[in-house]
Amino acid sequence: MDVNQYMQTLGRQAREAATAMARASTNDKNRALLAIAAAIEENREALKAANAEDLENGRARGLDAALLDRLELTDGRINTMIEGLHQVATLPDPVGEMTDFKYRPSGIQVGKMRVPLGVIGIIYESRPNVTIEAGSLCLKSGNAAILRGGSESIASNRLLAGCIRTGLEAAGLPATAVQVVETTDRAAVGALITMPEFVDVIVPRGGKSLIERISREARVPVIKHLDGICHVFIDKDADFSKATNIAINAKTHRYGTCNTMETLLVHADVAAEILPQLAEAYVALGVELRGCEDARALCPAMNAASAEDWDTEYLAPILAVRVVASLDDAIAHINRHGSHHTDSIVTENYSAGRRFITEVDSSSVMINASTRFADGFEYGLGAEIGISTDKIHARGPVGLEGLTSQKYVVFGNGEVRQ
Template sequence: MSIEEQILAIGKKARAAAVYMAKANTHAKNAALLETAKLIRANKAALTQANQADMAQAQANGLEAALLDRLALSDKAIETMAEGLEQIAQLPDPIGEMTDFKNRPTGIQVGKMRVPLGVIGIIYESRPNVTVDAAGLCIKSGNATILRGGSEAFRCNQALAAIVAQGLEAAGLPADAVQVIDTTDRAAVGTLITMTEYVDVIVPRGGKGLIERISRDAKVPVIKHLDGICHVFIDESANLSHAANIAENAKTHRYGTCNTMETLLVHAHVAKPALAELAQRYAAKGVELRGCKRTMALLPSVKAATEEDWSTEYLAPILSIKVVDSLDEAIAHINQYGSHHTDCIVTENHSHAMRFIREVDSASVMVNASTRFADGFEYGLGAEIGISTDKIHARGPVGLEGLTSQKYVVFGHGETRN
């Protein structure tokens, strides 16, 4: 079989399994999750061995340290995977939920039912924990899934695939509901993202390059998350103590995450005290500052920011700073240079707060809170398969509901249309 035929065969099996998953009851889906969690713990030794073989080969191939770090599967990471499945089992089952029923003048009742999307293709880097997370979310949401992890995690992913299949079967669900592609050939991805007959949506998880490539070539709809160029705007009426805490936390809590602030905007009227305080805090944590001319006038040690800085996701201890003259200027800057991910205003002015949340065109808009809160767990979704910067379908953190759609349900009593 060619790679294409192999992937089409996987797609066909996924489509068939999706029919059973869509009608599976909550008890069976939870049983599969809990059984898989048990099996992960029971197979700790085998998983560790598979991971060690993956790690040895990756080291021999010269994989960089940060990626090796993500590939590694410690005892703690194995336990966390199992606990993650148990948490998903405890979430409410979204499938079959009927809402919004209304009586229509014709006598029919019209409402909606939440149903799975069908088959979800997930493409991700060499992080074995994503295999289990993604499988768990798809099982709970009644979808079938085809997983394609990074090639460095091949052995470990195959071992996890076998465990998940066993968990599904123990619960009377089709093992094909979760399939991990068993080839590292890159051509597999090309088929996966174009076989519209068998795949309903693609969720890529990884760097911007991967996601851009997939979005460009996919024929299947993609729930995508490109970059996170997030802003905090300190308004003239801000509580400056809150502003300093939020701007510090949004930048320094973690540098490599997509909801980390990359550009700080400060209203000219409060720029002097706000930046004086923040410059100290950032200096203490070794954050490099790059600023506009007015920032440089206030903080002489700051380097000049280039035009490119305003649209750069540093993912590093670097921050660009711009002094602005108005709320309008701040909103315009964010909508032009931001990535429509997460942006925050620090203000005590109610009208400014309400204008900011309405006019900033981002997936998450915040008033007086750190951008770091933009996260499925923090929002109460229980789990997260990614953060969408798209406007279509899912926007912001994507939990179980983002893996579903709603159909219309009509209850009649023999009505016909006049």
């Protein structure tokens, strides 16, 4: 079968399964999640063997160490997958929630019901645990899913696909509700993102170039996350202790995550007081600083920032530092150079805080908190399928609710339009 036909078959099966999933009871969906967890536990050795095969092929193909690390399924990571399935089973089911029913002058009562999106295509790279994370969220939210992992994890993903099918069948749900693309043909991605008749939304998880390509070529809506160029702005009315803790945590808690601060902005009125000691702390932690002229005047050891630095997601122990003359300049810098992901102000000033959260156009805006909190678990969504830097449908961390939408429900008593 050619790859387009194969993808059409997966699509048709997913569309059919989506109807059954939309009406599946919360109980059946939870039973499926727990049965998938049990199947993974039962197949732990086989899964590790399949993963070893992927790792061996990866080494033979010369994959770099970081990629190989993400590819590896250790016992710890398998345990995390299993725990994740149990956690998703305990999350409240968003489907069917009815809200906002109000009577209208005509006599009808109008409200909304939360419903699944339908079929969700997930495109990701290397990490085979995404197969379970993404698949479980789609399942719990009453959607069907088509999962397309990287070719480097194909053996692991095929084995996980079998566990998913086992779990779905054990709960009496269609085995095609969560399908893994079991070919490494690259044309599968092109087919998946151009089948609006079978796929309702695409969630790409991977590098910027993958996401850009998918956004460009997709014929269906994409919930996407490009860069995470996040800022902390230390206002002139900042509490210095909070400012120091937040600035250090936002940069150094983890370097490779999208909610890590990449540029620190400091109000000129307090730069001389706070920046030198902060710079010292960063250097002690091994962070390279790249500053504007004003910052370097205060901290001569800093490297000079180039224009590009303000637009760079380092994902590394490097931090751009800029002294700004005012709150207005800070907001303007963030809206121009940021990626609309997450930005935080440190201030004790009510009006400055209120202006910052109103005027900064990012999916998460914060006062006196580390940007590292921008995360589905930290926000209480229970889990996240990704962080959207888009403006329509969902912004910020996307959990179960982001995989649903709302339809209108009208309760009448025989009313007709006059």
